[in-house]
Amino acid sequence: MDIQKLGFDTINLGHGSGGLMTRDLLDNIIFQTFDNPILDKKHDGAMVNFEGQIAISTDSFVVSPVFFKGGNIGELAVHGTVNDVAMCGAIPKYISLAFIIEEGLSLSEFITIVKSIKKAADESGVHIITGDTKVVEKGKGDKIFINTTGFGPLHPKANISTMCIREGDSIVLSGSVATHGMAIMSERQGLEFESDIVSDTTNLNYLVRDLLDAFGDQIHFLRDPTRGGLSGVLTEIVQDTGIGISIFEDRIPIEKQVAAACEILGLDPLYVANEGVFIAIVDKAIEASVIQFMQKDVKGANAVCIGEMTTAATGKVILNSRIGGKRIVSPLIGEQLPRIC
């Protein structure tokens, strides 16, 4: 893509007007990048064939800053939705892509984001088949917001639901917590601190597919603990199932510098956002095999059992602290805020 040939270097309100400028932007950037037979029909919507049940998930991405160590909003918008579909026990195939752009976004930044979307979609094996582009006035957005909706057929062996979770099930975590959230935090204005923390945003759909191939309905539940952190997912599970959860603080993997950054800002890593990790609640009998299986994949290399479903504390998440104490893990209220001292 030659920016100079396009004849403009920033996106303005005209690019969202639906007129010639919009067509220019779509033809030269969007259609050219995401080229595929379904999208190429340039219809108002996409038409695809499916048999049987599909899973569908939608998500909006408003991350600030838009560019961060380890990625940008573009790949996040693909990974987030691909992973949400995968966590339903489905194979993501297609996604829609909608931009809300704040006027003044530089074309080069937009192209970088679009390229990241393309790369992430290719790596995840999904096609972008329909979309939308709107431009809002300066000050009414934050550079760019993206919405994606993804869908695909259910894995034939999958039966993922909180209804399947049983007392005694093991809770397996695929990797280190809080990495993505702290990567973003380290670049927020006013909180910047020097670190090499890199977001772990990635697609998890292949690892999930392989797990389902291997273990089928012995995998009872899957969820990626993004916003709200690990605590958010665990507290939702106990609310939905009425069963309790017991986890062990010293088993939860966290990168050294992520832990240090959390200490400095006074944040609890259990409440910090994640991207490239998920939890699998599995039959106790397959716990060791699942961990071994996951550890063979780079995206599950740090997989570990962090605890189990228990009726000892019905409807509550109990964390066993390093020193042998216990505390209840409650859901996050509002945004987690850095402490004064």
Added chain:
Amino acid sequence: MKYLSEYRNFEETKGYLKRIEETVTQTWKIMEVCGGQTHGLVKNGILDLLPDQVQMIHGPGCPVCVTPLNLIDKAVELLENDVIVCSFGDMIRVPGSKKSLLEAKAHGGDLRVLYSPLEAVNIAKENPHKEVVFFAVGFETTAPANALSVMQAQKEGVTNYSILVSHVLVPPAMEAILDDEFCNINAFLGAGHVCAIMGYKDYISLSEHYRIPIIITGFEPLDLVQGIYMAICQLESGQYKVENQYSRVVKEEGNVAALKVINEVFEIGNREWRGIGEIPNSGYVLTEAYRAYDAEFKFGIHRLHVAENPKCIAGEILKGIKKPHQCSEFGKHCNPSNPLGAPMVSSEGACAAYYHFSNNVITSK
């Protein structure tokens, strides 16, 4: 993570818990002064591991909790008058008499959450046509950085920067607690990070005058149980003196460089404490030489005086007379999403610590 992981050691912590159990022969009430210590006790589940005779009373050392309502209202008023207000994170959700800073932001106020007050000076430089105010909240711990921001602004000729000062001091609060007729505290765990700045000379006379053990204590599980053990040893043998458990960080003379900065910019003055009222000579105010950087003076907002919510018993909580779950509003009409008072907001507030980590179920001591 040297000096952290060692102090989260299971065996060592268990060893001190055992020694506490072997030493204690009667009921003792020990106040941990700092909210960070309260947080550490509850977060690590230590309260339930202590013998029943050791009762921890949660002290006033949460800067967010003791910042009076009228100062939050002043910050909100600034925010509503086109001033860029910068604040530490956990201050922004504390309810004022009408709204919190976060709510004022939702109505269009330009609120910035910062980690360092020096960043606020940069924001002032980037916005020369706007006034920028840093909400300088905290105990002695945050005073050096806040003072430094004022010195930096003066050095660089930044005139659109000022601070809304709400600095309070720990020793006067301890005295106020000890002077309270309902006070039944037998020993203190002194606030480790405050003493890292100030040293602990002031505590020696306090300990002698009130005949009370004071153990300067850190924040990790091992620090806390070791501090408690040292207090129990003194109490059981009838001693009262200042001991320094947190010697890896705290020196008797404090941080000399930080003290110099504080003394340059601040002087001691009267301060109002949320829930406790005005305590003479209990806080910092800007000295005459730095008056131009005093937001209250600059914007003429001295007049605001508002009453606390009568249902909130923050005063009794902060003085250790009542525990959070002894409040009739706790967890009912007062919770972190709808707090009646500051102790339910800050992560260091005793009410929030009880709400988040124990839901008033595991911990009842």
